Amino acid sequence: MRSVRDLVGVAVAGLTARWSRTLLIMLGPVIGVSAIVAAVGLTESAKGDLQETLAALGDNLIRGEAAASFGADAPTFTEDVVERVNRLATVEGSTATRSVSGIITTPYEAARSYYTAFPTPVLTADEHFLDVMQVELVSGRWLNSFDQDTAARTAVVGIGLADEFGFREGNRTIKLNDLDYGVVGVVERYPLDPVFDNAVIIPASTADADFDVGLEPDTVYVRSDQAFTLETEAALPVAINLGGDIETSTTVLSDALEAEAAADSTLQIIVAAMGLLALIVGGVGIANVMSISVIQRSAEIGIRRALGHGRSLIAWQFLIESVAVGLLGGLTGALVGMGIVVYASRIAGWVFVLSPELDLFGIQLPSHYVGVPTLYLIGVGAALLTSVFAGLYPSVKAAQLEPLETLRLG
Amino acid sequence: MSDTPLLRLDEVSRIYGEEVKVHALDGVSLDIEVGEFVSIVGPSGSGKSTMLGLLGLLDLPSLGTLSVDGTSVADLSDHDRSTLRGEVVGFIFQQFHLIPHLDARRNVETALLYRQMSPRERKHRAMGALEVVGLAPRHEHRPVQMSGGEQQRCAIARAIVTEPKLLLADEPTGALDSTNAANVMEIFRDLNDGSRAIAIVTHDPAVAASADRRISMKDGKIVADDQLSGGAAVSGFGGTLGDAS
Structure with a gap:
């Protein structure tokens, strides 16, 4: 448990040491998730009137x-x-x-x-x-x-x-x-x-x-x-x-x-898919920057290995850095997306739909989830998943570095 | 010599390359005991660095056995070898190799990570180690805010904070001016108190002369292994030779 806390501490120190870079690579998940959330939220809210009417009139x-x-x-x-x-x-x-x-x-x-x-x-x-x-x-x-x-x-x-x-x-x-x-x-x-x-x-x-x-x-x-x-x-x-x-x-x-009310779902899926694409591109961005970071920080990796940190700990450190970026970016993106939906709904006079009964990409959510911000969770989850995949390659590369080669001995 | 020295190299060779084999180390046998202050000298390409990698458990022999406290290192997993390295060896490098985005205390604390230690305990120990090298007042400074001598003292603090049985230094004064170099060597002599072994790889004769034992290398072999009485001439610390037994 303490090792996990130590790992998170190391990752946070690594990320905060390069704030501007961290923020830049966070942009990918932020844009992707906010696009997904806004796309689904806006189309849901746009027909929120219709659904409210249906609910009031009964079926x-x-x-x-x-x-x-x-x-x-x-x-x-x-x-x-x-x-x-x-x-x-x-x-x-x-x-x-x-x-x-x-x-x-x-x-x-x-x-x-x-x-x-x-x-x-x-x-x-x-x-x-x-x-x-x-x-x-x-x-x-x-x-x-x-x-x-x-x-x-x-x-x-x-x-x-x-x-x-x-x-x-x-x-x-x-x-x-x-x-x-x-x-x-x-x-x-x-x-x-x-x-x-x-x-x-x-x-x-x-x-x-x-x-x-x-x-x-x-x-x-x-x-x-x-x-x-x-x-x-x-x-x-x-x-x-x-x-x-x-x-x-x-x-x-x-x-x-x-x-x-159902007719809008095609548009919704298209826009959400574009958001997903942005998220994946953002993931590639994370993978890129993390790979460069591994090269730049090879001396740090070498010294950590010399201090007795095993390969797996090095891999975890970089994976956690990547996941932290994805998670934070995803949370921010979901908030931004929600903000867009709320703001646009207010301007357009729509009924703001925070958590539609989603049937997105075939994932049908059970009705008892309605009331929790399912959309938000899906967005953050997607960012998390993307960042895990993005972090895998750099983490493995970091773990494979030979300390003898990075420390320039003798 | 006792039966189970801290480190034992038995007919160790380190061979690089697949087709053209380069014997960086060629059948070397060597024991290092707790309490010894050893220098390893030799020209470039003599196998010093290879020796350093092996003594520091960063590398494994191609032939022969390397054992720590009687246990062969070759059989250990990466995780176990890393843990053993963290417990037994403290490294000091020519280029200091401090982590640039961490302050002095956190650099020292890095050596104490993943040891089920509370942050409080870790901080306490790190400050203790910085105290030993006289850097405690500057514990909030980052490497760029410190002079070379201070950085090397910080690195020494990081190396000793885990209380390793072997302090392994690679040209520790190589990047320092003479004043700071003398300062750092003074710290090494202070640390040579019988509770640990110190091994310094160097080609600076003055540094080598501070040690009690000088191992001279050439072409991957040990060509001389001298007990120096000269160390005693520099200060009184040379008198710890017999503590090993």
Whole structure:
């Protein structure tokens, strides 16, 4: 144990005696590791928003759409589709919607021709919508059971439409085919299904009363037990059909976002590989300088051998010097990389991701490591490994030096 | 001579080269006892340096046996031979060979590394050795801040701090002016107190004359091995000749 301490002392003295050189060869690992950490950290943070959204919205929302058997126009479910779906034990809640076609929506008279050419989607929804979708209102309230029961001319608009119309605050009316609807609320952006962002949402009973479309929904959103999303998705068409002839196509809504979040990993691997390359070049730099150092310090090596230090101790001394450079460089590089990620995330307004669930170069980290700075550890580990390899050759060369030849006797 | 001298060379040859063999040392037999003060003299190419490498356990004989306290060195591993060298031999070189980035005390401490010794103990011993050579007040100075004489005294401190049984010096005054040379030889005479053997390789007759025994070499052979009474004329230290037995 004391020998180890002595070795570290000798290595530290050797490194501190040549500060500028030590710092210079440390640059390699610093640049390499900071590049790796920054590359992975930045790409992770850049899609941190997306992942945060996914985490907030959950990956257990299934959309079921009434599918057209060949030739049928505007297929629908039965009126009691929500009840049918809720009979599944793995369903936590569901809500039904229907798109109402052929409606001209006019926020104000002057824009009539524009909105005739580009109609705004009109949807019906029930009172479970907010709970099942787990979406918030920006202002106002949702359509309630009173609206449904009395077929009230109330409407909620998506935030995109609200911004377009200037509807965020205050009571407004909107014309649907010349009928005035009161806008009672604005619903927040819903990333999993953007159709609501620019839609006018009205009670199903009102739609039937005013436009004679019937009460049958064409889409059902189902919140499943987290653990049984796939099973629920599979069971959904049967539960809805109940022996009838209703076709249902299903989608797990988070799948699309997850694919988008994963799409960045190619870029991430390329940049991280470049960092790794820089690290390897840095390692070659360490090996070079250490080899020269061994030649320059051959007298020192000779005298240490004469003082009774064996070959292995000489080898260890130089290996430890090399590893110390790699370790210190790696730690510094990881810190620099983290700094870059934090700073860039702040500027860009990203969610800073310190320790992504990495799947880098095929190394899949167990989920319980999330929360410790895995990226940091990987960077430092890579620098450490590089410096060990870099130090091997110079160490062996140092150990092979013959003291008689380096001491110039006689 | 006792049965197991400190160092024994028995018909030792050291041959360099594969095809053209050079006998740097040619069948030399020699005993060195604790308490002796030996000088090894001879012209360039006489085999002095080869002898030094062998006596210092830095080299191994090609033929014959070299034993320390009766144990043949040839059978030892590098690690064991290094450890033995660290225990038995203290080196002093013409060019001092101090480690430039360490101060005087740390240079001396280098000889005490890897010996399971606490830093405190190591420092204490190093300061003691520097005291012996009169360099304790300058223990924080690095080699570049010291004169040649001071550097050589520091090197002597490094050599004696391990309390070796053999002090092996290679032209210790060769790089010094006459005042410093006299100073260093004075230290050697002080160190010749019977507790160790001192061997100095030199071609300076004055240095050789300080010793009690002079081994003269030529062409890889010992041509003369004289007990000198002259050493006694320089000072009273020559009287330790009989201490070896």
